Amino acid sequence: ATSMAAITDGGVANFTANAGAVVSSQNWVIRQTVTAAGDVATYNVTNTAYFYFTPDKAGSYTLSYYLDADSSGTVTSGDTVKYLSVTVADAPAAAVVVSKPLDATFALYDSGDTANGAWLKLQVNDASGTASQLNSAQTVKITVPSGVTLYSAGKSGSETTINAAGPVEYQLGTSSFDIAGVAYVNLRGTTAGTYTISAEVAGSGVTAGSTSVKFAADGAFAAVLTTGFLDPAGDATTATPIVGSTNAKFSSSSAATASSAATSQSMYLGTTTSEGVVAVTITSSYIWGTGGSHSSDILATASDTKASTDAEDGLTTTRYKASFSVPAALTINSNYSYKTVQVNSFTAEDTAGTAVTITGAASAVSSLSLTAPTASTVLSAPGATTTLTVRCKDQFGAAKANTVLTPVITGRNSAVVVSPAVTSASGYATFSYKDASTSTTNLQDLISFTGCSSTATKLTVNYTSTTNLGVSTLTWTAGGGYADSDYYEGYAKTAISGGD
Secondary structure (H helix, E strand, O other): OOOOOOEOOOEEEOOOOOOOOOOOOOEEOEEEEEEEEEEEEEEOOOOOOOOOOOOOEEEEEEEEEEEEOOOOOOOOOEEEEEEEEEEEEOOOEEEEEEEEOOOEEEEEEEOOOOOOOOOEEEEEOOOOOOOOOOOOOOOEEEOOOOEEEEEEOOOOOEEEEEEEOOOEEEOOOOHHHOOOOOEEEEEEOOOOOEEEEEEEEEEOOOEEEEEEEEOOOOOOOOOOOOOOEEEOOOOOOOOOOOEEEOEEEEOOOOEEEOOOOOOEEEEEEEEEEOOOEEEEEOOOHHHHHHHEEEEEEOOOOEEEEEEEOHHHHHOOOEEEEEEEEOOOOOOOOOOEEEOOOEEEEEEEEEEEOOOOEEEEEOOOOOEEEEEEOOOHHHHEEOOOEEOOOEEEEEOOOOEEOOOEEEEEEEEEOOOOOOOOOOOOOOOOEEEEEEEEOOOOOOOOEEEEEEEOOOOOOOEEEEEEEOOHOOOOOOOOOOOOOOOOOOOOOOOOOOOOOOOO
């Protein structure tokens, strides 16, 4: 409907707690009656809602949920009841996994330009490696070395300011972690260097989890040279490029797709200043939980120079790359959509440019290339066998395995049937067929394939009955004349027939 004059609730669902259990209860609309353009119709609407059950004892629990058709607040005749069984194991927190949601070279703290720092994710697990939670008596100890300040920590989006300069050991209690056992830590570098940050469940005896964070001396804030991202071919926008991801396919300066099989998204931005600071904001509930968005200041380094003649990026002057990687596997959701991550660079300090949203996508056949023979047109003798190898790739340029390719011959050997083949793990498939025609006028085959991208001709085979394929003379041209002398001591010449 293009307009809605009224929306009315059609029904609610309730959760009821029994035997002293505490379950948060909500009412949810599960059907809506919509009045639109003068018509009244009832549409079924799928809603997603959450309730939370926090047991404090191990055991088996059964929860009931029901459609409260008469809105009585209790189960009555006519209500639809469903049951959910939950088994709760006694699996206390034992270990902490430390990771970097954004991996880059970070700028040192500067009260003017660079205050965003680096972010770490702390995941509390049980002894089997499954996500867990701290109990009220447990804490997570974070160890921060000299040269780094622990600025804040806590649940995503509601971190508490700490501002403790290293070396320091800091304890986080259960209130700092969300229901999934996750907390986020912000670090600010005060001295250039690479630092190891570790975290452990205090007193657990389990080896602390750790990761390294690199801070480097910052220069001036480097204005990013365009308001959007661009694919390496330079096709998405006419603006001076911020060259984009090595594993994402850009459809514009603000939208891209990446393989759902990729475990991270690697990107880089273009600046004109070596050691220039670039601010980047990463937005994704998949990465940050309910917090949704965090910013960091990263550096473009001289070692990542992009030459002014780099035609791949369409550059006209020397650029420096500020590289970063977001460890996000953009897999499919339960509703068949794909996870997304949004990346925003800044055209100047505190001036956000165009954000690019990267959406996961399933690998799909995209391009087929001829790899052997190397020429797309060959000359062949009648009755000869032709062998060719092709390679199928997906839309991200990766090999497409287990794809059925069927050859199609048009022309002289159109009646010849060549069996389909399945591409290898590297995307290759090889085909052979023998010339079966005796025609003296139809002297060409056009070979194409179905199963991967277009059906364009991949190989043209021209047949000729001319003796020796029309070759009458062989002439030695490389290196000038041939010297009839010994190559090395003991070398023996062997007479050959002039006919050879």
